[in-house]
Amino acid sequence: MSIHRPQSLALFDGAILSRAAGEAVLKLDPRQLIRNPVMFATALVALFATILTVKDISQPHVAVMAQISAWLWFTVLFANFAEAIAEGRGKAQAASLRGTRTGTIAHQIASIDSANSHDVPAERLRVGDLVVCEAGDTIPGDGDVVAGIATIDESAITGESAPVIRESGGDRSAVTGGTRVVSDRIVVRITADPGQSFLDRMIALVEGAKRQKTPNEIALTILLVGMSLIFLIVVATLPAFASWSGTTIPMVFLIALFVTLIPTTIGGLLSAIGIAGMDRLVTFNVIAKSGRSVEAAGDIDVLLLDKTGTITLGARQAAEFLPLSTVNERDLAEAAFLASLADETPEGKSIVALALSRFALSEPPLARMSFIPFSAHTRMSGVDIDGIEIRKGATDSITAYVANKTGRTLGGMPRDLVQSVEKVAKAGGTPLVVAREDRLLGVIHLKDIIKPGIRARFSTLRAMGIKTVMVTGDNPLTAAAIAAEAGVDDFLAEATPEKKLELIREYQKGGRLVAMCGDGSNDAPALAQADVGVAMNTGTQAAREAGNMVDLESDPTKLIEIVMIGKQLLMSRGSLTTFSIANDVAKYFAIIPALFLASYPQLQALNVMNLASPQSAILSAIIFNALIIIALIPLALKGVRYRPASAETLLKRNLLIYGLGGLIVPFAGIKLIDLAIAALGLA
Ligand SMILES: Nc1ncnc2c1ncn2[C@@H]1O[C@H](COP(=O)(O)OP(=O)(O)OP(=O)(O)O)[C@@H](O)[C@H]1O
Numbered sequence: 001m002s003i004h005r006p007q008s009l010a011l012f013d014g015a016i017l018s019r020a021a022g023e024a025v026l027k028l029d030p031r032q033l034i035r036n037p038v039m040f041a042t043a044l045v046a047l048f049a050t051i052l053t054v055k056d057i058s059q060p061h062v063a064v065m066a067q068i069s070a071w072l073w074f075t076v077l078f079a080n081f082a083e084a085i086a087e088g089r090g091k092a093q094a095a096s097l098r099g100t101r102t103g104t105i106a107h108q109i110a111s112i113d114s115a116n117s118h119d120v121p122a123e124r125l126r127v128g129d130l131v132v133c134e135a136g137d138t139i140p141g142d143g144d145v146v147a148g149i150a151t152i153d154e155s156a157i158t159g160e161s162a163p164v165i166r167e168s169g170g171d172r173s174a175v176t177g178g179t180r181v182v183s184d185r186i187v188v189r190i191t192a193d194p195g196q197s198f199l200d201r202m203i204a205l206v207e208g209a210k211r212q213k214t215p216n217e218i219a220l221t222i223l224l225v226g227m228s229l230i231f232l233i234v235v236a237t238l239p240a241f242a243s244w245s246g247t248t249i250p251m252v253f254l255i256a257l258f259v260t261l262i263p264t265t266i267g268g269l270l271s272a273i274g275i276a277g278m279d280r281l282v283t284f285n286v287i288a289k290s291g292r293s294v295e296a297a298g299d300i301d302v303l304l305l306d307k308t309g310t311i312t313l314g315a316r317q318a319a320e321f322l323p324l325s326t327v328n329e330r331d332l333a334e335a336a337f338l339a340s341l342a343d344e345t346p347e348g349k350s351i352v353a354l355a356l357s358r359f360a361l362s363e364p365p366l367a368r369m370s371f372i373p374f375s376a377h378t379r380m381s382g383v384d385i386d387g388i389e390i391r392k393g394a395t396d397s398i399t400a401y402v403a404n405k406t407g408r409t410l411g412g413m414p415r416d417l418v419q420s421v422e423k424v425a426k427a428g429g430t431p432l433v434v435a436r437e438d439r440l441l442g443v444i445h446l447k448d449i450i451k452p453g454i455r456a457r458f459s460t461l462r463a464m465g466i467k468t469v470m471v472t473g474d475n476p477l478t479a480a481a482i483a484a485e486a487g488v489d490d491f492l493a494e495a496t497p498e499k500k501l502e503l504i505r506e507y508q509k510g511g512r513l514v515a516m517c518g519d520g521s522n523d524a525p526a527l528a529q530a531d532v533g534v535a536m537n538t539g540t541q542a543a544r545e546a547g548n549m550v551d552l553e554s555d556p557t558k559l560i561e562i563v564m565i566g567k568q569l570l571m572s573r574g575s576l577t578t579f580s581i582a583n584d585v586a587k588y589f590a591i592i593p594a595l596f597l598a599s600y601p602q603l604q605a606l607n608v609m610n611l612a613s614p615q616s617a618i619l620s621a622i623i624f625n626a627l628i629i630i631a632l633i634p635l636a637l638k639g640v641r642y643r644p645a646s647a648e649t650l651l652k653r654n655l656l657i658y659g660l661g662g663l664i665v666p667f668a669g670i671k672l673i674d675l676a677i678a679a680l681g682l683a
């Protein structure tokens, strides 16, 4: 599988930057600002400072006050700018997705087998409408293939140039609007109203229109608000100290001090960090439906994968008939043929094709047959002809079915059946057992192929401390063969949808965070239950609805990148929070001595920075406080580097870099700005 990457955006694109600059101003709208309490407080303070400046317009110190007011506004604007850049990058990515759709014309039909179609614009299609798509047509909307099989070029959304097969019945029935039919003809039932399609929703999410704060972000915001309140109290008590020592501190200094002390750096960058995490996923062709799932991905310890269509290519094809020694091959083939006549799954269709290629078989009249469709729950399918029951399915299901009919126990399974089943399973194939009434006839060998390159990728997951478990509806022997070949840590065989769900719940009860990759409708409950549910884009609509991420390339090992991006997101937020708080502490020591030096000459010992004047100290701190937000935008967008290592090592390293850095950088920065202010004569 070739991995395609959409053109990853340059970190700073001119057009995005200039639009973001405009949006930074629009984001001053109080209704938007209130979502970020730290910045809201900063804006209030800026407003207050501006009013004071206007009031004191004739006073000698107004020049400094005006500068302080201006830099306070810049602080808010820079934070808005950071968020606007992150959103702008998301929008640019969304635009490249949107560019794949043009005014498509749909060929609508009234019923599946109707021959006449009429043309309507794609925007007019509603859920449930049927459309015909033939070679060369663009599929007008999201839907399920209800008849036919076709090769489809999905490069418009996945960038993957090799056409894929979509057909009715199985786990490969979902089609996406905007993709193109390369050959053959399919009938599609539309599953999304206009504006609600998969792509539309992805675009809305990527654009951040529906972005909601994650629980972690909310918790951090509460912490930041708490800290701001503490600093409010600290600053409010300063005038009392000052008057006690016979000085007064101008109001504008107090409010400037307040802003430098509250955690504006992380407050300003928090939302950009979150949006950037989702944007980074998109560059890996994974669409996350919520920021929360991206965060959860950073902490995953177990990955469950289904087998067919996730670990394997999923095009299971009948390869041979293995009759019992007492049965001739034609009888087995005919029973398999009859049991598959109405079986819309790829497996069923391939059985019909194989049987017809071997023997001249004819279909009985429809009226005599009653079909039993495949379900992942019973794990069998078949037909009743004139009351005679023919069934095919998983070994355990069919033997239990026969045992139930005869009243005999399972122990009586014929030796050559066991041998055939084992032969198929040990080769990694899926054995389907066929029975007519209470008589076992033999085995159909369904072949499947493991997706290339998967083994090495699973060992990377192991190195990251993630346990991989394959959960499959298939039998234990096949499961074991595929598990060994793919290199997963563990497997669960003969799993029904309920068992898949149960397994996830069990891990979750044990305090583990679980990711699930799957493609089938039988995976949907598990995908919904998992903390991170990654649906393969090749999968069914049900799976894509249930998951909280969709991998456009249908590569389950993409979880490596998903986890890395999640970890990077968590680390970036943690590191910048550390940096921000350390910064504020440092600023406190920078400013307080300067403010009180006149009254307390003893403070000279603390005055390590030796700033030019209290005015210059405050102004420098405010300027630094604003500029540091701009300086950290690249880091917030790119994320801090993640390399697989133990949590403890990572924590130590980050505390050292961002904690110590956060303490040192302001001292140097404020001093430099103070020198510049003196040189320019600004204060
Ligand atoms: N069309 C069919 N008719 C009868 N039995 C089938 C059919 N397709 C699959 N089976 C049997 O039912 C089992 C379960 O199928 P299901 O699709 O639930 O899981 P799976 O595709 O084998 O595994 P996974 O859960 O990894 O996708 C299969 O292993 C097979 O033995």
Ligand SMILES: [K+]
Pocket: 259, 260, 261, 262, 263, 264, 265, 584, 625
């Ligand atoms: K601050």
Ligand SMILES: [Mg+2]
Pocket: 171, 306, 307, 308, 309, 519, 520, 522
């Ligand atoms: Mg499946």
